[in-house]
Amino acid sequence: MKGLAKDLAHLVGPEGFSTDPEDLLVYRHDAIAYFAQGEPAAVVLPKDTVHAAKVMAYASQNGIPLTPRGAGSGLSGGCTPVRGGIVLDTKRMKGILEINRGNLTARVEAGVVLAAFQQAVEAQGFFYPPDPQSKSVCTLGGNVATRAGGPRAVKYGTTVNYVLGLEAVLPDGEVIRTGSSCVKHSAGYDLTHLLTGSEGTLALITQATVRLLPKPPATCTALAVCPTMEMAARIVSETIAGGVVPSMLELLTTASLAVFNRFVTPPLPEEGEACLLMEFDGTAQEALRQAQEMAGACRDMGAIDVRVVPQADEAAVYWMVRSRLYPLVVSRFKRVVTEDVTVPRDRIPEFAAKVMGIAQEMGLSMGLTGHAGDGNMHPTIRMDEVTDALQARADQAMARVIKAGLALGGVISGEHGVGLHKAEFLELELGREQIALMRRIKKAFDPKGIMNPGKIWPPELAS
Numbered sequence: 438m439k440g441l442a443k444d445l446a447h448l449v450g451p452e453g454f455s456t457d458p459e460d461l462l463v464y465r466h467d468a469i470a471y472f473a474q475g476e477p478a479a480v481v482l483p484k485d486t487v488h489a490a491k492v493m494a495y496a497s498q499n500g501i502p503l504t505p506r507g508a509g510s511g512l513s514g515g516c517t518p519v520r521g522g523i524v525l526d527t528k529r530m531k532g533i534l535e536i537n538r539g540n541l542t543a544r545v546e547a548g549v550v551l552a553a554f555q556q557a558v559e560a561q562g563f564f565y566p567p568d569p570q571s572k573s574v575c576t577l578g579g580n581v582a583t584r585a586g587g588p589r590a591v592k593y594g595t596t597v598n599y600v601l602g603l604e605a606v607l608p609d610g611e612v613i614r615t616g617s618s619c620v621k622h623s624a625g626y627d628l629t630h631l632l633t634g635s636e637g638t639l640a641l642i643t644q645a646t647v648r649l650l651p652k653p654p655a656t657c658t659a660l661a662v663c664p665t666m667e668m669a670a671r672i673v674s675e676t677i678a679g680g681v682v683p684s685m686l687e688l689l690t691t692a693s694l695a696v697f698n699r700f701v702t703p704p705l706p707e708e709g710e711a712c713l714l715m716e717f718d719g720t721a722q723e724a725l726r727q728a729q730e731m732a733g734a735c736r737d738m739g740a741i742d743v744r745v746v747p748q749a750d751e752a753a754v755y756w757m758v759r760s761r762l763y764p765l766v767v768s769r770f771k772r773v774v775t776e777d778v779t780v781p782r783d784r785i786p787e788f789a790a791k792v793m794g795i796a797q798e799m800g801l802s803m804g805l806t807g808h809a810g811d812g813n814m815h816p817t818i819r820m821d822e823v824t825d826a827l828q829a830r831a832d833q834a835m836a837r838v839i840k841a842g843l844a845l846g847g848v849i850s851g852e853h854g855v856g857l858h859k860a861e862f863l864e865l866e867l868g869r870e871q872i873a874l875m876r877r878i879k880k881a882f883d884p885k886g887i888m889n890p891g892k893i894w895p896p897e898l899a900s
């Protein structure tokens with residue numbers, strides 16, 4: 438693009454952008470490196486909203502595609518610049534602007550890393566529950582843009598339940614402030630939650646006002662090894678319906694126990710089909726009582742091994758292993774294809790059976806973990822070698838898995854978003870009418886179609 442570097446230097450200064458091919462290389466893909474697509478002409482690192490607005494107005498005037506990017510930890514290809522143009526990297530916008538004790542809210546810039554934010558609020562006795570397992574790198578802006586969530590969703594919900602207001606830059610450079618810092622707000626359309634989950638296709642989010650909770654004083658972890666997936670899922674449904682709601686509830690296949698056994702003692706029996714890893718919170722007494730109640734229910738229902746881990750440092754080891762499972766699997770195989778299909782909680786056993794059946798029929802190695810408390814499952818195909826034929830088979834298998842989830846009343850994505858990977862399935866979930874309506878909304882925000890083009894929509898509609 439002729440003159441781009443000169444124009445950007447004028448708008449944001451030499452330290453605010455790069456067109457160096459070596460710098461640009463990393464912006465070709467998100468955390469799924471093999472899915473690299475497209476190459477930006479420049480990356481801009483705005484230092485504030487004013488910088489971002491200037492660049493976006495310039496891009497709009499010149500019809501240049503814009504792709505917002507947080508940490509690039511996404512798993513759906515959402516921040517890859519498939520039509521080239523400018524990547525807007527929020528890395529330099531990492532201010533925690535306010536932690537308001539009286540109002541239990543915080544205001545942050547979009548590029549704040551989630552773990553840093555959680556530490557900052559916890560140091561003041563507060564709690565920000567949304568917990569995507571990429572929290573050591575992912576940004577609050579990326580979390581808002583994808584409606585990210587994690588194990589705590591079962592009790593506390595996901596990012597969408599905490600966003601009260603946003604500052605965002607529209608594609609033409611206009612700055613809007615949506616929502617408020619009030620807990621209740623019922624004036625006008627809810628643009629805050631329209632932008633939440635919009636995956637960078639409507640606007641650049643520059644600031645978020647989020648709700649905080651008081652930090653629960655204690656937690657207690659429990660683990661149950663179950664002979665069948667069906668039993669694990671039944672334990673989940675029945676205990677939650679009975680009023681014991683864990684603050685985290687993860688379903689793992691027994692294959693994961695070998696990884697736990699590298700770190701925990703005594704070793705867990707590597708038997709059965711599934712394992713439940715749970716955390717309860719409240720006062721120390723309450724947390725222990727809930728964990729013990731759950732442990733009793735698991736034993737009564739036939740679990741092979743049940744343990745309660747009240748000590749925080751010992752429990753941290755279990756959760757450290759859980760959060761490292763995906764990176765560990767990725768490091769062990771040549772390629773890993775993972776999805777985030779979500780089904781109603783009571784349909785998990787049927788879904789698990791379908792996934793395993795598809796893997797067997799298609800001769801693929803497939804694992805299944807998930808945030809069982811909310812039905813969000815991660816079927817994961819593990820490839821020892823990479824060939825076009827094997828990738829095509831993996832893609833076919835995942836398409837069948839996604840359709841199996843939909844047939845059980847599920848959704849194509851519980852947390853990663855649509856991005857590129859799931860665009861071809863969007864119509865199956867939403868239908869044509871909703872997609873047509875969403876595209877009219879997109880046109881109202883972005884008449885020139887420069888915001889994150891090529892994403893979300895089914896391929897034949899992608900601009």
Ligand SMILES: Cc1cc2nc3c(=O)[nH]c(=O)nc-3n(C[C@H](O)[C@H](O)[C@H](O)COP(=O)(O)OP(=O)(O)OC[C@H]3O[C@@H](n4cnc5c(N)ncnc54)[C@H](O)[C@@H]3O)c2cc1C
Pocket residue numbers: 467468504505506507508509510511512514515516527547568569570571574575576577578579580581582583584585586587588636637638640641642643763764852853856889
């Ligand atoms: C090991 C690992 C574990 C993970 N675990 C989870 C999990 O438990 N739960 C979960 O939900 N996700 C998980 N993810 C996926 C990912 O981390 C989340 O989707 C996260 O919210 C992405 O944040 P990010 O800052 O990296 O955004 P990016 O990947 O940079 O971008 C993601 C999308 O958001 C858009 N975007 C980013 N910033 C902005 C902004 N400021 N304004 C507008 N649009 C923007 C981008 O255009 C893109 O469409 C995991 C990923 C990895 C690698």
